[in-house]
Amino acid sequence: MGVMDHADGTLDGLDPRMHGADAAGPDGPVPPSGGSTASTATAPQPAKTAGGDGKPRRRPLPLWDRVKFLILLGAVFLFVVAADVSGDPLMTWADAFRIQARKSAWVLVLLGLEVLHQLHMLIAERWSAYHVFWTDRVFGRAERRMLRLNDWNRYRLSRAAKWVVGLALALFIYARLSHTSVFDALVQVPGALWDAIPFVLQIVLLMVLVVGQFVVMFWFLSKGGVDTYFPEDITTRFADVWGQDHVVSRVQENVFYLERPEEIESRGGHVPGGILLWGPPGTGKTLIAEAVAGETGKPFVFVDPGAFSAMFIGVGILKVKSLFRKLRKLSLRYGGVIVFFDEADTLGSRGALNGGFGRGGMGAGARSWFARQGAPASAAPGLGGPGAAGRRADPFGARDGGSGDLCNGLSYLSAAARSEITREAAREQFVVGGGGGGFDGTLQALLTEMSGLKKPRGFLNRVVRRTLGMRPKPPPKYRILVMMATNMPQSLDEALLRPGRIDRQYKVGYPSKEGRIRTFEGYLAKVRHELTPEQIDRLAIMSPESTGATIKDTVNEALVQAVKDGREVITWQDMLRARVIKEYGLADDHEHIDRERHSIALHEACHAVVAYRMQRGRVIDLATIERRGGVGGFVAHVAVEDRMFMWKSEIEIQVMVSLASLAGERMFFEGDNTVGVGGDLRSATLLVANFISSAAMGETLASRLSMLEQQMGNASIDADRPFGEQVEVKLRELYERTEAVLGANRREILALTHALETYKTITGEDVEAIMEGRTGPTVDGRRYHEPDFLSVAERYHSDAVRAHRGQTYELRKLPELGRAAASSPAEAPTSSSALPAVAPPAPPAVRSPSGGRPPVAGQGQEGLGS
Numbered sequence: 118m119g120v121m122d123h124a125d126g127t128l129d130g131l132d133p134r135m136h137g138a139d140a141a142g143p144d145g146p147v148p149p150s151g152g153s154t155a156s157t158a159t160a161p162q163p164a165k166t167a168g169g170d171g172k173p174r175r176r177p178l179p180l181w182d183r184v185k186f187l188i189l190l191g192a193v194f195l196f197v198v199a200a201d202v203s204g205d206p207l208m209t210w211a212d213a214f215r216i217q218a219r220k221s222a223w224v225l226v227l228l229g230l231e232v233l234h235q236l237h238m239l240i241a242e243r244w245s246a247y248h249v250f251w252t253d254r255v256f257g258r259a260e261r262r263m264l265r266l267n268d269w270n271r272y273r274l275s276r277a278a279k280w281v282v283g284l285a286l287a288l289f290i291y292a293r294l295s296h297t298s299v300f301d302a303l304v305q306v307p308g309a310l311w312d313a314i315p316f317v318l319q320i321v322l323l324m325v326l327v328v329g330q331f332v333v334m335f336w337f338l339s340k341g342g343v344d345t346y347f348p349e350d351i352t353t354r355f356a357d358v359w360g361q362d363h364v365v366s367r368v369q370e371n372v373f374y375l376e377r378p379e380e381i382e383s384r385g386g387h388v389p390g391g392i393l394l395w396g397p398p399g400t401g402k403t404l405i406a407e408a409v410a411g412e413t414g415k416p417f418v419f420v421d422p423g424a425f426s427a428m429f430i431g432v433g434i435l436k437v438k439s440l441f442r443k444l445r446k447l448s449l450r451y452g453g454v455i456v457f458f459d460e461a462d463t464l465g466s467r468g469a470l471n472g473g474f475g476r477g478g479m480g481a482g483a484r485s486w487f488a489r490q491g492a493p494a495s496a497a498p499g500l501g502g503p504g505a506a507g508r509r510a511d512p513f514g515a516r517d518g519g520s521g522d523l524c525n526g527l528s529y530l531s532a533a534a535r536s537e538i539t540r541e542a543a544r545e546q547f548v549v550g551g552g553g554g555g556f557d558g559t560l561q562a563l564l565t566e567m568s569g570l571k572k573p574r575g576f577l578n579r580v581v582r583r584t585l586g587m588r589p590k591p592p593p594k595y596r597i598l599v600m601m602a603t604n605m606p607q608s609l610d611e612a613l614l615r616p617g618r619i620d621r622q623y624k625v626g627y628p629s630k631e632g633r634i635r636t637f638e639g640y641l642a643k644v645r646h647e648l649t650p651e652q653i654d655r656l657a658i659m660s661p662e663s664t665g666a667t668i669k670d671t672v673n674e675a676l677v678q679a680v681k682d683g684r685e686v687i688t689w690q691d692m693l694r695a696r697v698i699k700e701y702g703l704a705d706d707h708e709h710i711d712r713e714r715h716s717i718a719l720h721e722a723c724h725a726v727v728a729y730r731m732q733r734g735r736v737i738d739l740a741t742i743e744r745r746g747g748v749g750g751f752v753a754h755v756a757v758e759d760r761m762f763m764w765k766s767e768i769e770i771q772v773m774v775s776l777a778s779l780a781g782e783r784m785f786f787e788g789d790n791t792v793g794v795g796g797d798l799r800s801a802t803l804l805v806a807n808f809i810s811s812a813a814m815g816e817t818l819a820s821r822l823s824m825l826e827q828q829m830g831n832a833s834i835d836a837d838r839p840f841g842e843q844v845e846v847k848l849r850e851l852y853e854r855t856e857a858v859l860g861a862n863r864r865e866i867l868a869l870t871h872a873l874e875t876y877k878t879i880t881g882e883d884v885e886a887i888m889e890g891r892t893g894p895t896v897d898g899r900r901y902h903e904p905d906f907l908s909v910a911e912r913y914h915s916d917a918v919r920a921h922r923g924q925t926y927e928l929r930k931l932p933e934l935g936r937a938a939a940s941s942p943a944e945a946p947t948s949s950s951a952l953p954a955v956a957p958p959a960p961p962a963v964r965s966p967s968g969g970r971p972p973v974a975g976q977g978q979e980g981l982g983s
Contacts, residue, residue, distance in 0.1 A: 172245035175238060182586065183235055190228040197221055268593035269449050279577060339435040342424025343443075346410050346417045353407040359639045360632025360665055361401050364623045368392065368405055371621065372413050375453045375598050389620040391567070391599040393461070395606040396625035399666030402602035405625065406457040409600065415453045418444060422460035425559045433559030441566040445574075445595050453596035461601035462608040464560050560610060567599060567618045627664060629759055633657035636665050640672040646687035656692060659738060660700075661756045671695050697739065697878075701753065704743035704878075712920040714874055716782070716791060717742045717749045719914075722869035723781025724752045724774055726862045727855060729888055731770045734758055737881035742873050749793065750873075768808055773855045775801040776848070780855045781866065785914065786921055805847050806840075815843040867910035868901035874931055900934040 194217065201213040208216075218225060241248040263271060291309070292302035355365050374381050374388045381388060394402040410417035420440065425433040440456070447454040458464070573579045573589035582589050601619065603609065613619060628636060634657045641648060648656075660668070674695035675687045682691075709717060725740050735754045742750035775797040782790040809815035859866065868887050872879055879896060886893025890902035900906065909932045 173249065174243065174245050175241040175248050177242045178238060183238075186231050186586075187228065187235070190224055190231060194221065194224045194228070197224075272449055272593065335429075335432060335435060338427055338429065338432045339439050342421040342436070343440055344419045344421075345443075345447075346419065348411065348414055348417075351407055351411040351417070353404065353411045355408045355412055357639075358401055358404055358408050359636040360628030361405065361625055362632070364394070364625050365405060365408070367621065367623055368394075368409060369412075371598060372409055372455075375455070375596060376414060378453070378594075378596055388596055388598075390597065390617065391619035391621070392601070393606070393609075393614065393619045393622040394600065394602045394625050395622065396604060397627065397664060398604045399664035400625045400627065401665045402604075402625045403459055404665065406459070406600055406602060409455060409457075413455060415451055415455055415598075416447045418447070418454060418456040420456060420458045422463045425464070431558065434562040437559060437562040437566055441597075444597050448595045448597050449593060453598070455598045455600060457600040457602070459602055461603040462605040464563065464609070464613070560613070564610070564612055564618070567613075627662050630657050633660060633663060633668065636668045637672070640669050641687070644672065644676055644687055645685055646675075648687070648689055648692065652689050652692075656696070658757055659696065659755050661759070667699060671699050674699055693880075701739065701741075701751075702745050704741070704745055707744045709742070709744075709749075712917055714742065715870065715914070715917040716786070716921070717793075718870040718873035719785055719866065720778045720782060720791070720793065721750045721752050721873060722866045723777040723859060725869055725884055726865050726888070727777040727858050728752065728754060728774045729884060730858055730862065731773060733767070733770075734760065737884045739878065739880060740869070740873060740884055741878040743877045765808070765812065765814055768804060768812075768814065769851055772801045772804050772848070772851050773858070775804075776852050776855045777859065780852060781859050784856065784859055785866075786918060789921070801848060801851075802844065805851075806844050809843055809847065810840070815847060817843075864901070864907050864910075867907070867914060868898075870914075871901070871910060871932065871934070872896050906934065 198210070198213045198217050201216060202208055202210055237251075241251065266274070288302055288306065289299060291306060292299045295302060295305065295309075297305065355369060358365050371389050371392055378388045394405060396402060406419075410419075418440070425436050427433050427436070444454050444456055572592070574592045578589045599619070606614075606622075614622065634653055637653050637656055641653070660671075663671070671692070672687075672695070675691040678691045678694050679685070679687050708714075721740055721742055725737055728735075728737060732754070735756050738753045738755045740750075740752045744750070778797045779790055779794040782794065805814065811820055813820075865888050869884065872883065872887055876883075876895065880894065883893040883896040883898075886896055886898035887901050888898070890898050892899065913932055
């Protein structure tokens with residue numbers, strides 16, 4: 118009222134658009150005559166409208182906006198005049214007008230100023246040159262001078278000016294109430310304040326008792342979970358992040374623009390405001406954030422995953438607002454700030470339920486056919502024992518009773534094939550999105566703060582200025598870089614990930630082979646070791662899905678094994694032992710009975726033979742019959758190369774590897790088989806059904822998934838029976854091919870069976886040595902190619918078959934084939950079962966060279982090693 122907006126010279130009711138088309142050039146507003154391009158480019162431009170001649174003028178105000186303050190001031194003056202007349206019957210209206218004109222002259226002054234103000238705007242609405250003069254020459258020039266100061270100094274000057282104006286207004290009101298001049302009031306104020314202290318204390322005490330308890334309680338509840346670090350507080354650097362160079366380079370790019378925003382803002386761009394780091398656990402997302410904190414010259418705010426969890430609804434909202442208030446202050450003071458939300462999926466989603474994996478999974482055709490068979494489409498083999506490694510953990514749980522899996526049914530498959538099988542089961546389970554942050558308003562508050570950084574701030578700026586008909590001043594540029602990390606990106610709200618909130622999304626996936634080599638080298642450099650570059654390269658090949666966290670843990674476990682043995686230096690043997698423990702878990706202290714031991718060993722030998730003979734690009738890593746949880750044994754494979762896609766022929770081979778257990782048991786046990794093949798059959802059936810329905814693995818080219826989408830939800834599908842027949846035909850075809858492979862490798866199957874019964878656990882190199890008839894690191898494969906081996910092995914197997922039929926109960930003694938190639942236990946890989954249970958460790962000489970248990974007297978077992 119009566120005061121021009123000294124920030125932009127505009128009042129409420131202006132056209133929200135900027136200059137019209139005639140007043141703008143191709144690159145933005147054209148500066149007025151007499152003004153420089155550089156100065157007008159940074160100063161806010163007044164809202165204008167073009168008249169009939171195309172010249173910029175002020176947009177006409179509505180009648181009510183033009184007279185509302187005049188009416189208000191006139192009403193105030195008439196009110197005080199009427200009060201005098203009503204209080205003194207002898208006073209006339211003319212006398213009351215004269216008296217109040219002297220006593221309330223300030224009202225008339227404000228009324229006159231408002232009249233001048235409206236005349237000023239009326240002229241600006243009709244005279245373009247007058248309008249441009251005031252907006253660009255007078256107020257625009259003052260604004261450009263203020264813009265020469267940095268944001269922090271302008272903020273402090275603005276705050277000081279507000280205090281001065283507020284105190285002056287309070288002093289004026291006190292002078293009017295005390296019927297004295299402003300200067301006398303300035304002298305009387307200290308005494309008046311001193312006299313009012315008892316009354317003020319009473320008011321304050323009452324407020325503390327009534328409101329203070331809630332304020333204090335919620336203030337304490339809204340604190341915690343947020344830590345602020347400065348560059349000198351963290352020593353982690355980008356050079357400490359190994360195996361994720363492509364992500365680090367992009368994050369460095371964002372940090373560079375935060376440090377030097379003018380590099381992109383001077384070219385018309387903006388500093389990216391958000392980064393999402395997503396990927397499997399342990400791949401280095403939090404480590405990258407720590408490196409950002411160590412590298413940047415800006416404050417780093419770390420938000421704990423549970424920072425917004427609270428007992429009372431609404432506390433999370435207070436925490437969000439408190440956090441961003443702190444971020445804005447740090448941004449103004451230091452020119453920028455970085456905030457990192459760890460485990461961002463705990464923020465939740467505004468949806469009530471969120472699917473576990475979203476897109477993908479088994480094709481609709483396969484699901485429909487499984488439903489017609491009365492079985493859940495999510496059925497998949499239990500993974501059981503090797504739960505130490507997350508990628509081999511059992512997402513379905515162990516089966517109860519006699520239907521439990523004999524072996525790890527998915528360990529024979531590639532990572533892509535395992536993903537096809539397990540994805541559907543995880544997808545069909547209902548998963549509540551994140552920590553439910555979307556239900557108490559926390560997520561909504563976060564979304565508002567992330568997208569509302571440019572809205573006007575402050576009560577005086579937002580409320581008072583708008584009440585006076587003045588546009589609120591825009592806030593300064595808050596350069597806040599938001600970083601989030603999660604291994605469940607599908608649980609994040611879509612609004613959180615839109616550009617403007619999260620501009621960049623980087624997958625921090627499993628490191629490549631070169632990345633794994635660099636990570637092994639980095640962690641091994643911190644300890645004493647004697648590994649060669651060739652051995653480190655081999656470790657990287659053997660660990661295709663290892664993350665930085667698992668590699669760090671493996672090196673630490675190897676150091677633990679070395680210390681147990683009383684050594685200071687990590688050896689190759691220590692690394693192999695540590696890898697077995699971390700990758701596959703510790704074996705149970707369980708001994709199979711003789712005939713079950715033989716059947717399990719033969720089961721795994723059939724898997725190993727078909728895999729060795731048929732697979733390309735994947736090698737056997739480990740074969741074992743030691744029980745781990747609900748798994749009686751397994752053959753583990755690793756990929757020797759990082760690939761993205763699988764071929765139809767490779768899928769068929771993996772199905773054959775799964776079917777090898779059934780074909781082998783029936784071949785060697787007169788058509789009988791154990792229930793342990795159930796997991797392998799589920800894997801094979803799901804793979805075939807999925808790829809027939811979506812990848813042209815069967816006789817037809819059509820994608821069954823697309824065909825079912827055209828049914829518009831029709832539950833009656835006539836193609837279910839032909840589809841099931843296609844699955845059965847393909848399984849039968851691959852089963853017969855598997856039988857042929859096993860029939861041509863009977864000696865090798867019996868040889869591997871004998872080695873597994875003897876050593877319990879052997880390496881992939883030992884499997885290769887047995888198959889090729891040469892010396893391995895533990896097993897001398899030449900012994901299995903001697904003329905008398907086959908007859909000895911067949912007789913032993915015949916005893917096992919008779920025991921299976923119930924004709925005998927005990928097997929004869931396991932055949933002894935001589936000494937192995939390893940000259941000392943230190944040269945042979947060791948399985949987890951060979952590790953001593955307590956310290957100090959047993960002397961190396963008593964360990965089985967393969968890492969299996971030493972032969973137990975009375976059981977007729979003797980290892981092939983020394």
